[in-house]
Amino acid sequence: MIQIAENTYYVGVNDRHKALFEGLWPLPNGVSYNSYLIVDEKVCLVDAVEIDFFAQFIEHIREVIGDRPVDYLVVNHMEPDHSGALALLRKYYPGIQVVGNAKTLDLLHGFYSDKYGEVKVKDGDALELGRHTLRFFLTPMVHWPETMMTLDTATGTLYSGDAFGCFGALNGGLIDSEINCEWVWLEMVRYYSNIVGKYGTPVQSALKKLAGETITSICSTHGPVWREYAAKVVGMYDKMSRYDADNGLVICYGTMYGNTERMAEAIARAASAAGVKNIVMYNVSKTHHSYILRDIFRYRGLIVGAPTYNAGLYHEMDVLLGEVAERQMKGRLLGWFGSYSWAGKAVAKIGEWNDKRLHFEVVGEPVEMKQGFSETVRKQCYGLGHAMAMRLV
Numbered sequence: 001m002i003q004i005a006e007n008t009y010y011v012g013v014n015d016r017h018k019a020l021f022e023g024l025w026p027l028p029n030g031v032s033y034n035s036y037l038i039v040d041e042k043v044c045l046v047d048a049v050e051i052d053f054f055a056q057f058i059e060h061i062r063e064v065i066g067d068r069p070v071d072y073l074v075v076n077h078m079e080p081d082h083s084g085a086l087a088l089l090r091k092y093y094p095g096i097q098v099v100g101n102a103k104t105l106d107l108l109h110g111f112y113s114d115k116y117g118e119v120k121v122k123d124g125d126a127l128e129l130g131r132h133t134l135r136f137f138l139t140p141m142v143h144w145p146e147t148m149m150t151l152d153t154a155t156g157t158l159y160s161g162d163a164f165g166c167f168g169a170l171n172g173g174l175i176d177s178e179i180n181c182e183w184v185w186l187e188m189v190r191y192y193s194n195i196v197g198k199y200g201t202p203v204q205s206a207l208k209k210l211a212g213e214t215i216t217s218i219c220s221t222h223g224p225v226w227r228e229y230a231a232k233v234v235g236m237y238d239k240m241s242r243y244d245a246d247n248g249l250v251i252c253y254g255t256m257y258g259n260t261e262r263m264a265e266a267i268a269r270a271a272s273a274a275g276v277k278n279i280v281m282y283n284v285s286k287t288h289h290s291y292i293l294r295d296i297f298r299y300r301g302l303i304v305g306a307p308t309y310n311a312g313l314y315h316e317m318d319v320l321l322g323e324v325a326e327r328q329m330k331g332r333l334l335g336w337f338g339s340y341s342w343a344g345k346a347v348a349k350i351g352e353w354n355d356k357r358l359h360f361e362v363v364g365e366p367v368e369m370k371q372g373f374s375e376t377v378r379k380q381c382y383g384l385g386h387a388m389a390m391r392l393v
């Protein structure tokens, strides 16, 4: 039994089975589905877990309350990693009432084709549990339309849904001060960039809505409980949702036989020689886009390059640029390069991506290579790397 505040317990679970979150994003170190239990005159669960983990979940709940029933389940976010256990919860607790806003309830009905005892809440509504009072803040599109946050005004605990969450299972420790959080920061950026990254404006609105509240702990649905680092994670979300980034450079490329890769190496060398210290390089076919997106959120400079393939852009680069465009990022500096064997398309296609979807500021001259690497191409690549460096140092 893990107590996190007065009459408040952690009853979540770890998932070290799943390979890909949402079928898309790698989970090398698993993920936690966090759920919290407030035991007062009324017993209230805040968020639930994925259905596969129900056995552990109910055991955690019963460890705290024994045979006492659960009166409420607050659904801050109904994505099935948090609401999947609902049908089974109702079998244990037939009287449980689901607390959600109009969109939450609509989604629940659609996903689970069922009717529940329901408490429909609006922005600013409160629910009395006894000593604890829950206040609800609707924070739509962080990152689904129904997302909301719940503040327990008795303990200053903010239940934030996915916001401030991260990939990675919890290895025994739950509260940030109990664990070495060094592994968390990159996984939080990866989670944000992969899952929430498109929704910078709604995240900003949510942060403004919560700005005046007294918050002592932040309980996300994934990852540690934030107490010591609560201000840090709020600052991280503020920065990421403004698409602000550090001065550094992501170079990512596709390559079939290593020729295009040599262009990337020359660009990186020039950028480094001109003083850029933070340079990360990825072969876009080898490193999952999840990690590349993370670093594009971290760094202001981006140089991409790929071969021509089927009279178009190398597929993996095309997919990556689509993922970047979907996130509607701002404030990035973009350079690019490409190659071809008999008919050049890649460079033009990357240019089209930027004109039509990315709208990043162009830095340097795009470099196009026909067939093999040459001294002429090397000099052009040095020029591109140097031009980018001049904007980053």
Ligand code: FEO
Pocket (backbone or CB within 6 Å): 077, 079, 081, 082, 162, 221, 222
């Ligand atoms: Fe953790 Fe958006 O579900």
